[in-house]
Amino acid sequence: MELRLLGPVELVAGAGPVDLGGPRQRTVLSVLALNKNRVTPVARLVDAVWGATPPSTARSQVQICISGLRKVLDGAGAAAAIRTKAPGYLLELDDAALDSARFARMVAEARELSAGGRLAQASGTLRGALALWRGAALTGIDSDVVRRDAVVLEDHRMAAEEERLRIDLELGRHEEISGELRALVEAQPLREKLHSLLMLALYRSGRQAEALQVFRRARTVLVDEVGVEPGAELQDLVRAILNRDPALGVPETTRAPVREPVRPAPAAPPSAVPRHLPAGIADFTGRDMQIAEIKDLLSGDRDPFAVPIVSIAGRGGVGKSSLAVRIAHELGDAYPDGHLYADLREPGEDRTPELHARFLRALGVPGTAVPEDRRERAEMYRTRTAGKRLLVVLDDVAGEEQVLPLLPGSPSCAVVVTSRARLSGLPGAHRVDVDVFDVGHALELLGRIIGPDRVAAERAAAVELVDFCDGLPLALRIAGARLASRPHWRIGDLVRRLGDEAGRLDELAHRGIELRSNIALTYHGLAARGQRLFRLIALVEAPDFPAWTAAALLDIDVPAASEVLESLVDAQVLDTVVYPGEHEVRYRFHDLIRVYARERLQERETDEDRHEALTRLLGAWLELAEDAHRQEYGGDYTVLHGDAPRWRPPGRAVPVDPLVWWENERRVVPAAIRQAAAAGLDELCWDLALTSVTMFEAKGYFDEWHETSRLALELAERAGNDRGRAAMLYSLGSLHLAQRRLEKAEECFAEALTLFALQGDDHGRALVLRNAAFVDWLRRDRAASVRKYDEALDLMRAAGDRIGAAHVLCNLARIRIDEGAESGAVHLLDEALAISRHAGCLRVEAQVLYRFTELHLQADKIDLARPALHRVLRIVRQIGDRVGEAYALHGLGLVRYREGRLDNAEATLAHALVAARGVGELFVEARIRFTLGEIAKAKGDGQAAQTQLVDAAELFERLESAVWQAKSLVLLSEIHVAGGDADRAREEAERAARLLPGPAVA
Structure with missing residues (x-):
């Protein structure tokens, strides 16, 4: 019996394939197989089958699927079983019976052979592993959950292919594999490793010029499609080829085996093994069961495709961080490629880009080579961790969203996470709960701090002290530290102090540990101005703040305020932080210190003082x-x-x-x-x-x-602030317009216009009319749109709003383009472009240039549209306009489509789709899907075209864009005609006709 995932999902037993049942059963079996011999929660199965909108009966339907699959497995005599195990189900299956597991085992075996110098056997083993693939992984399963796992499997497939080709190059088979590499480069033009291997194969075959041509084509693809230059490996290789570096020759047979393709020495020095862990604590106590459990998980057998994750949860001060650091140190030898550590205690703060950059530098990436784009950083991070045995410790995280982007890219790594919350949303994570100490462990910790003899001499008082501390390790450490620093104190003396509940937190503080009495002592040691700033900073609700904040609070200049701030830093009541790419130091409170500062703020500052300071801030x-x-x-x-x-x-x-x-x-x-x-x-x-x-x-x-x-x-x-109401109605209307909620936009604009008119605010009216005119245009009411644009233009000019006027001119040009009045549109756009460039407004310049490209495309002037769109793309990336980037990429995709470069157009539009979805820009997403549908139709792929156009039509319907919805339906009708489905073709055409009772507009 064999369950096959590396291609169409199928179960083979006896004479042939076994019927697995309907799509739901196949999806459930696929998810169980991907997580074989581990419990798969029911919630994950529900998500895999129904996505974000499961029916109320989802759990019972999953049970029905499980029952059906059990019958299938039993009937086929399969050596597999599905067990019920909270909180879900477990598929018991040997590695030999699952093709993906056999593939992973053979790849691992090949790598061991390669490391041992047995290259020919390694190559043969990899060829055998790749022969297990029968097509794209998990074909036939329509599930986002499964599709994500399929992408991971495909990545492993390509990695194995590249490893096999690398080994063949070392074996001197460069001439044999050149053709194969060319085909792979054509199929995967964005994989730089393939370009590198092909260049090396051609160079060793005496074809230096062809090798350099491969680099030129690779650079063109990367710049055109992704907007980035080739990486360091490709650039180093081309320099070595130009210099005919002897290191590029075929390795000698006596040479020690290498794991990486032969290439010139990298520009950066080899990376040191990162060791980021804080020091462990000498008096670490207890947690033996948790340590054994976690070490067993991280050092034993594991899923060949999943990064093992341990999530340690518990209340603040319970010792989660100490446990995580202890385990990481004990597992040092098991993870020879090092440890990465990050403290993520700031809630609600997305530090992912910063941490990616720090981790990459620790892994040997020069600071100048760290990408600015957060997605590229994430991709580079996963690439750099691939194949390494690396342990990542993420300390004090607030939620799953902080963890997921920092997961390494290889199952050979492992992750330990600590959090005050149980991170149930981490897929496949092994959760470990840490509770307060029982009396035995609490007394043991106390004895390690103050000495066991002292505890034994006052055991009853020591037990009472544990009770007052509630077994919380942090509180015990503070109490123990106080006793250790005062050997003349009896334990009973501190117990009597803690008996006063009102002063208990004051007693549980010692030498810098952040509880109230320590903060109070520090606060009272500050100068008068420092104390006042300490109190006023409690008004700042942001997670951190720059130095000028103190100047505003104290109403003094920045240099003087900075001196006061630094006194608070010296007193350790403020922390400093400098974010990557910034030069300005920022400051922040610890949460407990902020609580104390708020108490002092209410106690010492009058209502008037607090109001004035907040108003200045x-x-x-x-x-x-x-x-x-x-x-x-x-x-x-x-x-x-x-x-x-x-x-x-x-x-x-x-x-x-x-x-x-x-x-x-x-x-x-x-x-x-x-x-x-x-x-x-x-x-x-x-x-x-x-x-x-x-x-x-x-x-x-x-x-x-x-x-x-x-x-x-x-x-x-x-x-009762009518002008403020009008301004915010205008803002909300603009938001509704951006998201194409036209009725809500109209309501907001109508009320805003009335309020601005009552205020006599013509500039406000102009801003509202400009956007209200766009609503009319979307509703195909050209006359109303032009009237409002004309009035807005007059009001903008009277108010001196030059950029507002340029924007109106740009939109009027759009109407002229729709009417086919090219010369009128050009005149309007020329004026708008001159205004935006004179004012130095790149944002509106990009919008005007984009409108020019629409004009060029309508006139089929591709050679004019292309450079204009490249300029637009450079501008929007320079100014960080993510919405504009989605539009620009869509325009470039259209240009390549018009040029007949269908594959390039699809690749560009795929990037545009990611950009549009990243910012929630539904209208451009719908336009992109419409264009992808057109391309698929042109390529004869009716099914793909239908999928894209159905999605586009649904989005246009949500956005109340009748014209584009009708266009999508017309194209769908044509596809149904080509497929011989006359009834559906007629139905789509009739729907389109109902949407556009009058003549359609472009």
């Missing part, structure tokens, strides 16, 4: 946000401001790079808006919220956009 955020907006747009364009007081730190320069400033303050600015709302600062709240749309819109931060605008609107309504 939030006014400074508003001032800097305005600076960033002005640099982005070339002035106070496309935005409104109120009369809330600003506070500019004396000597503080405006943000040098608004993109970097917005990104750095992404968490802080929304927190400031929330504080303004909570404090009732309505004018400041709506102004900061509207100015922040600069960041939210370009980055696709729609949740923050909605939350902050809604908060400011509710506050403005309570305060």
Whole structure:
């Protein structure tokens, strides 16, 4: 009996394949097989079968599937069984009966043979392993969960293929494999390793010029399709070929075997083995069962395709970190490639890019080679950890979202995570709960700190001390430290002190451990200005803050405030942090210190003092946000401001790079808006919220956009601030428009127009009319759209909003393009482009250039559209406009489609789809799927075209885009005609006709 996953999923027993039943049973069996001999939770099976929308009967239907599969296995006489084991099911199956397990075992055997110098046998073993594949992994299973595992299997397949080719090169088979490598490069043009192997094979075959041509083609593909230069390995190799480096020759047969392709020495020195672990504690106590359990898991047999993960959970101070560090040190020899460690205690703060960069540097990647793009960093991190035996310790994480991006790329690695929460969402993680000490272990720890004789002499008092500490190791350590530093104290003396519940936390503090009495002692040792700043910093609700924050709170200049801040750092009540790519030091409180600071704030500062300090702080955020907006747009364009007081730190320069400033303050600015709302600062709240749309819109931060605008609107309504209400209705309407919720957008714009008119605010009316006109255009009401655009243009010019006027001109040009009035569109776009370049507004320049490309494409002027789109792509990446990047990539995909480069167009559109989905930009996602459907139709792949077009039509329907929905349906009708399904073709055509009762527009 054999269960096969490396191709179409099938069970073979006796004379041939066995009927596995319907799609659900096949999906359930696939998931169980991928997790064989381990418990698969029912929740994972439900997710695999139904995704995010399971029926209420999902669990019972899974039970039915399990029952059916058991009958199939029994009927086939299969040497496998499905066991019920909480919280799910377990498939018992030998490795020999699963082709994916046999493949993994053979690959591992080949690597051992290669390491031992038996290259010919290693190559043969790898060929045998690859022969197990019958096509794409897990074919026929329509499940996102299974599809993700299939991608992992395919990656292992390609890694084995590359390993086999590398070995064949070492065996001198370069001429034999050149043709095979060419075919693989054509099929996988973005895998740099294949290009490297082909170049080496050609060079050794005496074909140096062809090898260099391979590099040129590789660079063209990488730059055109992904926008990156070739990596260091390819660039080093091409230099070695140009220099005819002797190291590129075929290795001597007597030479010691190597594991990597022969290539010139890397530019960077070999990486040291990272050893990031903190020191273990000498008085570590107990946890023997947990240590044995975790060590067994991390050093015993394991799933050949899954990274083993241990999740240690328990309350704060229970010793999770000490346990994790202890285990990591004890397993040092089992993970010879080193340890990576990260403390992730900051809740709600996404430190993934920073940690990827730090880990990559530790693994030997030069700092200059660490990619800026977070996805590329993640990919490089997984690549660098592949094949290594590396232990990663992630300490004090808040949730699964912090862990998943930091998982290594190879099952030979392992991960230990500590958290106060049980991380049930980590797939396949082995959970270990850590509780407080029982009396025996607690007394043992106390004895290690103060001496066992001292504990034995006062055992009853020691037990009482354990009770007061609730068995919590952190509290015991503090109590023990106090007793150790005072040998003349009896244990009973401290017990009597702890008997006063009101002062218990004051007693449980010792020499820098963060409990109340220690904070109080430090606080009282500060100078008067330091104490006041300590109290006022409690007003800051952001996770960290720059030095000028102290200046705003104290109403002094930044240098003087920095001196006070440093006194708090010296007193260890503040931490400093510098993020990668930043030069400015930032500061942050520990949570317990913040609690104490808030107590002192309420006790010492009057209501008036607190209000004035908060107003200065939030006014400074508003001032800097305005600076960033002005640099982005070339002035106070496309935005409104109120009369809330600003506070500019004396000597503080405006943000040098608004993109970097917005990104750095992404968490802080929304927190400031929330504080303004909570404090009732309505004018400041709506102004900061509207100015922040600069960041939210370009980055696709729609949740923050909605939350902050809604908060400011509710506050403005309570305060009777009609202009603030109008501004926030305009902001929310713009958000609804960006997400194509047209009815809600219209409602917001109508009310905002009325309020702005009552206020006599023509600039506000112009901004609303500009966006309301776009709603009319989407609804195919050309006349209404043009009227509103014309009125908005007049009002923009009267208000001096040059960029707003340029934006209106750009949109009017769109209407001219739709009408086929090319010359009129060009005139409007030329004027808009001149305005945006004169103001230095790259964002609007990119939008105007993109509109030019639409004009060029409509006129079939591909040679003009292509360079314009490349310019647009450079701009949006430079300014961090993620939404604009999705549009630009879609435009490039269209150009390549029009050029007849269908495969290149598909690859580019795949990148565009990832970009669009990353920012939740549904309209461009739908347009991309429509174009992918057109390409699939052109290639004769009716099924793929139908899938893309159905998805596109559904998205257009959600977005109320009748024209594009109708276009999708018309194309679907044509596909059904080609497939001979006249009834469905007629149905789709009739639906399209109902959507467009009048003449369709482009």
